[in-house]
Amino acid sequence: MLGEKTITADNELTIAGCNVVELARKMGTPLYLYDEEHMRSNMREYMTSFSESYPTSVVAYAGKAFLCSAFCRIIQQEGLWLDVVSGGEYYLARQANFPPERIIFHGNNKTDWERREVLKRGIGRWVIDSEMELEWLMEEAQNYSKGKLPVLFRITPGIDPHTHRHITTGTVDSKFGLPIEGGVAERAIAQALLSPWIEVCGVHCHIGSQISSLEPFEKAAEIMLEFMASFQKAKDFVLRELDMGGGLGVPYLDQEKEKFPSISQYVMAITDKVKETCARLSFPLPFLLVEPGRSIVNTAGSTVYQVGVIKEVPGGKKYVAVDGGMSDNPRPILYDARYQAVVANRVLSDTREVVSIAGKCCESGDVLINEIELPKMESGDILLVEGTGAYNFSMASRYNLLPCPGVVFLRQGEPYLVVRPENWGDLVQKDLIPDYLGKEC
Ligand SMILES: Cc1ncc(COP(=O)(O)O)c(C=O)c1O
Known part of the structure; x- marks a missing residue:
């Protein structure tokens, strides 16, 4: 069982x-x-593993996996942030009094209405997914009610995590994010730096879900940091935050129990790779974010x-x-x-x-x-x-x-x-x- x-x-x-x-x-x-205790204990394993190996970090629960008002309270009590992907998820979180400065706002097609409401009410990080969204935000961010709008850019690192094709999201032909290839991501971020209303915090990737090995996460971290270092060289600007998304898989069957890394092994693998790559590239250690969903609630x-x-x-x-x-x-x-x-x-x-x-x-x-x-x-x-x-x-x-x-x-x-x-x-x-x-x- x-x-x-x-x-x-x-x-x-x-x-x-x-x-x-x-x-x-x-x-x-x-x-x-x-x-409930099982979900709390998964959250604590994330929080403790990060506080031991990489304290300048945030764990944001991915609400798309399961969300309701009572669960918002639990997320908040355990010290996590929340990742939302629509105005509806944002609204539910705010109705439950989840603090807006701890919410990360995703979506490949945020509607006019969603953008307007979130700009009015406040957000922790806004994840820009396309050049068109950036174009709109270059205008709209001046309406942000809380100062400069803190943004991350979602980037496709070009990784195939070997999971089901419908939950693979980090390949270059994905509908999500801006490709590194062809300088698309670099151009978009440089453009945002020109805005007086946007605060460019860093970059984000999410390579897929139900991933059973650590290697794709390590590879993604390396590619993202190489991009951050090359951006610094080209534009003389440090992207200081790296959000690695979610994706850690879980067993659905007893016989799969040995197949999946634990939460602490996953955290260790990512944080080790970040430290090692930053040292190799002489790049400052970024503020690190992750967005686990399934690995907190599924089992x-x-x-x-x-x-x-x-x-x-x-x-x-x-x-x-x-x-x-x-x-x-x-x-x-x-x-x-x-x-x-x-x-x-x-x-x-x-x-x-x-x-x-x-x-x-x-x-x-x-x-x-x-x-x-x-x-x-x-x-x-x-x-x-x-x-x-x-x-x-x-x-x-x-x-x-x-x-x-x-x-x-x-x-x-x-x-x-x-x-x-x-x-x-x-x-x-x-x-x-x-x-x-x-x-x-
Ligand atoms: C941007 C983003 N972050 C986090 C997650 C959560 O992934 P998981 O439930 O596999 O941890 C997803 C899921 O698709 C996602 O798209």
Whole structure:
């Protein structure tokens, strides 16, 4: 099993001292569950590793992995910054009173409205992603309400991190960032230096997500620092901040546990490489930022479902259908992601069989787990899919109008509802019927 879980004398699953079966029966399914202490301990591993090896640094949690108002409090309490990628994420953070000077604002296409709102309300770092965005900001930054606008430039270091192509972002043909190649990044930064309203802090890269080896991160750090040093030579200006983005991968299956470096190994690899490269290039050690998402929340999260229809099809394949699916977890259909599960009301059993866990959406591809050996299940059983903490709740859709599950934080034996489940009323709340269509169907 992933994360900290125990089994009761009745063969039922508990997480953070909470009985998963009782929770599911009481609060309904599907439901996202998060072990709060597990997330806090991942944050602390980042913070402690950095404070020991490279104190002039910031850890900014990447909100796109999972965000809600209660979680903003936890991020703040643990001393992290927050990376947001849209006006919506920014708004949520500000509504939760997350300090604007600790927010990093990303996005390859920040809309007029998003740019205006953020300039009005304040930001810690603004990450410029394109020449066109810079052009707009050269005009708009004069409206910044808090002095000079602190910016980083997102740069594509030209690295292939060998992860799924949809989560590879640092190659030169990526839609994100400014390429080093052809002098594009250098030209843009030099242009920004001419603005009296922009404070050029440094550069950013994010090479991809779910990366299983340290080497691409080390390579990226080296390329970025070489760029920073060559910029200093060419323009006599020190880019003093380096943001290395996120991307550290995590195991989704027990057999992958050895495959991924730990958080502290990742921090050590990056900070060692930065120190070594700066020494080689005689470049001053930069202020270092990272933006982890998945490695903080994924293993701490799981989704609990109730088993419904069980069906054997010609050829012998057996489907066990649950009351959620690709609407609460699109990752299997998007990335061929693989998951493991636990039958929460019958964790250990000698009677086991191979089944596929089907979602209830109208897509034959909506299969959460293809072929997994589990205790023999019956309709009404409670199934927990593990490792769904990142990019599940945040990527949930309204497909087939399945209401979005609620989110519960589990802490010292107590469940805390932090996002209430959607209901059918929520699904039609925003609909409008113009008068010309008449009052009745
Ligand atoms: C700019 C940026 N920073 C951080 C992250 C977080 O990545 P991860 O969840 O893999 O740590 C992402 C994810 O895509 C990203 O685009």
